[in-house]
Amino acid sequence: MSQFFAMGGYGAFIWPAYGVSALLLGATVAVTVRAYRKARAQLAVLEKP
């Protein structure tokens, strides 16, 4: 198990790279979806007769 996390001695570089990638991509998806929902909701209010 600890061998798995050690990644042949390169764990200190490999795990952060996965972490940063997941974090940045995930945050971008979240921000994008949230902005879309907000714009859609705002327009729905404005277009209501």
Next chain:
Amino acid sequence: MFAFANPKRFMDASSAFLPWLVVATVLTLGAGVVLGFLAPPDYQQGDTVKLMFLHVPAAWSAMMVYGLLALTSLFSLVWRHPLSDVAAKAAAPLGAMFTVLGLITGALWGRPMWGAYWVWDARLTSFLLLLFIYLGYIALWSAVEDEVRAARAAAILALLGAVNLPVIEFSVDWWNTLHQGESIARAGGPRISAVFLWPLALSALGYTLLFFTLWTVRIRTEILERRARSILLGGAA
């Protein structure tokens, strides 16, 4: 191309293809990440070869996005079509994000393999410049109040910045760089083993499709926001 270049038609078409794009993104990105993670250690690089499947797709996407940003900017300057402005504007933050990701994963790969997180070599420096061009582009959009003028100024900046793209691409040939040369798209075929090539191809496709998904959603967002703004302005007049 032009059938698409109409906000109303774009909204209709994109709501039809977006679900498929999401499915394709999830499948390719998932497969790429899993296969990349399970790839055997390289005989020279050991387990750090896993970093290739994170770094190369991010860096590739950063450059592809800039290419599309320059292309849509050209459309906007030549044909003055509002949707191409929207498309260019919507692409920029995504491109900047991929550039940051390319830089960070590159640094984390550079440290164990080269002994340094950062070196001022031609590839790394021109790639850092790409980030500054993206940031400048985004700043320009928010600095100019008038939308039409902002779009024109930003489009011109985008085209000027496009000069940097071939510099990044060929930097490894033109200068003596620490960064390795092209090993995929080269005459004589890819120079990496199939066990690495497949996960890399899937990851790159996954990142690319992720970009197109997010780009589509961001363009839709901008169209909705502009529609809301015009209603508000119309109401005030």
